[in-house]
Amino acid sequence: MVSSPKNFLFLFLGLAGLTLATSGIALINLGGMNFPIAILIACLQASIIIYYYMHIQSAEILVKIFAVGTLLWLSILILLTFNDYFSRYWTTNPSLWP
Amino acid sequence: MTSSASLEDSALMAENRKRTAELGMWIFLASEALLFGGLFLAYFVYRYSFPQAFAAGVRENDLILGTINTIILMLSALFMTLGILAAENDNKKSSLSCLIMTAFLGLTFLGIKSLEYSHKFQHHLYPGGVFMPEKNWPVGERIFFGLYFVMTGVHALHLLVGIGILAWLIFVLSHKPRVRDSTVWLYTFGLYWHYIDLIWIFLFPSLYLLGRFG
Structure with missing residues (x-):
């Protein structure tokens, strides 16, 4: 420490x-x-x-849970939004389909 | 017997106070993370839609001033921590001078930031009004500088509030015979101060670095 x-x-x-x-x-x-x-x-x-x-x-465990929880909610916010943005044109342009 | 029991009680209460204050601040910081998270999300979504305009916007920002400001904030975080350590050792004079230095560095950051703002206004790089008619990507750059002013503005507002609270803490501490009793205040405030630094660490590459190349 x-x-x-x-x-x-x-x-x-x-x-x-x-x-x-x-x-x-x-x-x-x-x-x-x-x-x-x-x-x-x-x-x-x-x-x-x-x-x-x-x-x-x-810090005690409760504080750690809040810190990790913050990262979790932030990653939901960012990952789900970009999941939408990156895949938005896949349906209209089949050549971009993986 | 009663005196030792009450001493134990007060020690337990002080420990509980510290734990409650720390948790309370972390809950507040978690909600703040979602506020700034939303702004960063808007930034990266628009960056994805207007990559060239955002790169051009980044190149308009002064890299040297941005780097200096980043290091100033880190130096203020160092003095904040030294102030808390001095308070834990009950060294009032050293603690107060460290906290005054922290507030001074925070004000220096805001001074440099306002210098950058005035450059932006001189070059008409702000949303609304006559907006850069000579630029190649007017729509994307308008969004970039809109986000630039909102993100750095909300960050500067947090810093301004922090400096205000710090000034009040310095005033209260200077009237106390023992600064050690106020460590919980300083420690909890320190979390907020470092958090402002943390936000800037992500604002700096987003607004000053990404897009100078590539």
């Missing part, structure tokens, strides 16, 4: 380094990989904040 000021300073340096990295990578043309890399780095930063700054690892 991280609890000393020095460890939090290292966490900040890590987060700031990831920010500079993601900004730098955005300026390089990686074709289709730019999008997933930016999202992956953002998810990594978010995990660091939730895990260490918001103390989810030492």
